[in-house]
Amino acid sequence: MMEFYPQIKAVHVYCVLLSVALFSLRGLAMIAGQRWPRANPVRWLSWSIDTTLLTAALMLAAILPGALFANHWLTVKLVFLVVYVVLGHRCLSASTSKRTRPLWFIAALACYGFMYSVARSHHPAGIFWSLLA
Template identity: 50%
Template sequence: MIEFYPHIKQFHIFLALLSGSIFALRGAFVLTGARWPMMLPVKWLSYAVDTALLTAALMLLTILPWTVFGNGWLLMKVALIVVYVVLGVLAMRSNRTRRARIVCYALALLTFGMIYGIARAHHPLGALLSLLG
């Protein structure tokens, strides 16, 4: 299975960027009052991409040695993914004030950026590592 690792990793990266882009677009349009981002076909596309992303992530986890959890970057990434999902849900819910939804949307995008930086740097500080070091 290790021979498929580079392909699965590239697919995972593609899906992560696609998922973040879909969220950014949907969120921006929802916050401007558009209704189409909440329609079922658009939501299903988002769910399909996120399901494939999770599947690729789990495949990578089965390939990698368990020592990868020893340095903390992957655990930080997973914890921030939970934060990103919660903020994303809060940003898309219409029962919140517009200001609260904008704040949640901005924080979700910031969290996505942190996740991306951690994944690229393979370090819990992510992009901050280059600023501090």
Template identity: 55%
Template sequence: MLTFYPQIKAVHILCVLLSGGLFVLRGLMAQTRLAGVAQSMPLRLLSYGIDTALLTAALMLLSILPGALFANGWLTVKMILLLAYIALAMLAMKRARAPRARMAFYVAALATYVWMLGVARVHHPLGWLHGWLA
């Protein structure tokens, strides 16, 4: 399966960008009067499809890569950030009742997403801050 690593990684990265872009779009809709459209079945199904492909590619990459990858902690931090992102996104999209709370959770989810991108890009738990703080 190592021969397919570049293709699987490309699919994973594409799905990360599609998932993030769709979240930005749906999150903006949820903050406005288009909240019903943001929760519509076609957009939710598209989100589920992208996220399923993303998770499948991630699990395939995880099965290919050596276990020593967990040694420096960046992948562990990325997984923890993923759980935080999911929780924050759920609160931003529908769980939080007050509009200000939904907006705060939306901004926090976006910040978590950007941090996750940084961790994945530089392979360090600090992500984009690695060069500045380390």
């Protein structure tokens, strides 16, 4: 299955970009008071992208050698993924107040940015490691 690594990684990366783009669009629309981000077709699209993203991630984890994850960067990325999902859910929730929604949105995007830096650097400190190194 290693021969499919480049294609699987490309699907994973494109889904990451699609997922955060759709979240950003939905979050900004919710901040602006729009109702369409909570419509079922938009939510289904989000779930479809995220399911494909998770499937590609699991396939990558299955085919890569275990030594690649010895420095725990993947563990940090997965912990921040859970935090990102919780923050994103709070941002898009109908029960969130208009006053706090932008804070949840910014926090979720900051979490995504850190996850991205961890994934790119393959280091648990992410961008902070590259700034200090």
